[in-house]
Amino acid sequence: MDAKTSARLKRKRKLLALYFGAAFLILLLIFFLIWIFYLRYIEFTEDAYVQGNQVSLTPLHPGIVTAIHTDDTFLVKRGQLVVELDKTDFKIALDLAKDRLGKAVRDVCEEFHQVFVFSAEIDLKTAELIRDAQDYMHRLGVFRQKGVSLENYEHAIAALRAQSASLKLSTALFNKALAAVQMTTLRNHPQVAAAAQAVRDAWVALYRCDLYSPVEGLAAQRTIQVGMWAPAGQPLLNIIPLDQIWVNANYKETQLKRMRLGQKIRITADLWGDEIVFHGTIVGLPGGAGNAFSLLPPQNLSGNWIKIVQRLPVRVALDPKEIEKHPLRIGLTCKALIDTRGQGGKLVPDTTAGSPLYQTPIFEKEELGDMLYIEQIIADNLDPSLSEYAEKPLPLVARTVNLPLIVQEALQEEEYLQKQIQQGPTSLGEELKSPFFDFLYKDYLR
Secondary structure, three states, X not given: OOHHHHHXXXXXXXXXXXXXXXXXXXXXHHHHHHHHHOHHHEEEEEEEEEEEOOEEEOOOOOEEEEEEOOOOOOEEOOOOEEEEEOOHHHHHHHHHHHHHHHHHHHHHHHHHHHHHHHHHHHXXXXXXXXXXXXXXXXXXXXXXXXXXXXXXXXXXXXXXXHHHHHHHHHHHHHXXXXXXXXXXXXXXXHHHHHHHHHHHHHHHHHHOOEEEOOOOEEEEOOOOOOOOEEOOOOOOEEEEOOOOEEEEEEEEHHHXXXXXXXXXXXXXXXXXXOOXXXXXXXXXXXXXXXXXXXXXXXXXXXXXXXXXXXXXXXXXXXXXXXXXXXXXXXXXXXXXXXXXXXXXXXOOOOOOOOOOOOOOOHHHHOOOOHHHXXXXXXXXXXOHHHHHHOOOOOOOOOOOOOOOHHHHHHHHXXXXXXXXXXXXXXXXXXXXXOOOHHHHHHHHOO
């Protein structure tokens, strides 16, 4: 090989080395630019899991399981009957409450009638008092003329006083009876209302022997069998609503610096492989690391302390359409990749807007039909003669003893006569004295 050829090869090697060096520098520059503008904002973790709500079906009252209408992995519709408990005791309780309501209605009807009885008795006593007052006034005039005996006159005084006291008694009894029903109707009387509430309570308790699904989802973790005793509050099975699914991406605390609410995140599940990508959004940044909520939190004041980088669960909401097309299950492992370049979001939410709302309308049916049932019981036991007072109160007020004029005059005359007798021996006092005088005027009539 001559010198000329050797020099040409050296130049080629230098040019090749220069080209490779330039290419390497260009690639390094490209990688550096990619890292500067993209890769340093990317946060990735394989510590991500699918999470979701697990709705536990629990009885409010204890009972024996008589029927189960589903099993694990089967679909359950919202409002579907899932578990039945024995209803015998609750049917008996409802019948007992029904009887008590009927008795309460009849007792209140009796109280209304008692008011009318005492009202009529007051009118009767008033008429009798007027009659005895007239008799007394007549006998007083005749007695002064010595036309009737002392015994006859004493009987007139006793009858007048007795009728006056009887009228006061009837008036008091009327007011007492009226106080029990005043300003109330037969339907809203406290006794009837309390008994009606007991019927409602028994009605709802009977309804709750049937357990309905509050959501639509897959049944899981069935722990009961037919014939088993189910205590109150013990979960019988779980229902997993597949439309209430999200991902908790457990990032290291050193990775959360640039994360903000609203940032987009790419999720791949091991179930579907890397070909299926779920597009999620960060909707929640945690309020504490996992170790702070553990059953036995670490005691960092101990002497043998070792620093451990903590992980915090970042909540990622998924696209409902993507979940419907490719369903996920609670507990599946995922990979999460997030681009943190967008810093427009917040670290801590300042409003409740966007918070999830979980609700169910199935418990609104618990009292469906109970008011009609109560109304029928009241109608069956209501006195037809009092039907007008079923919706309106009695048009009566408390009464006082208002004596007619002739009764007032008779009592005034009798009182005046007593004073004359008590003032000392007079002609009239001497005439009235009898073996019955001391008892009648000194003990009874005072």
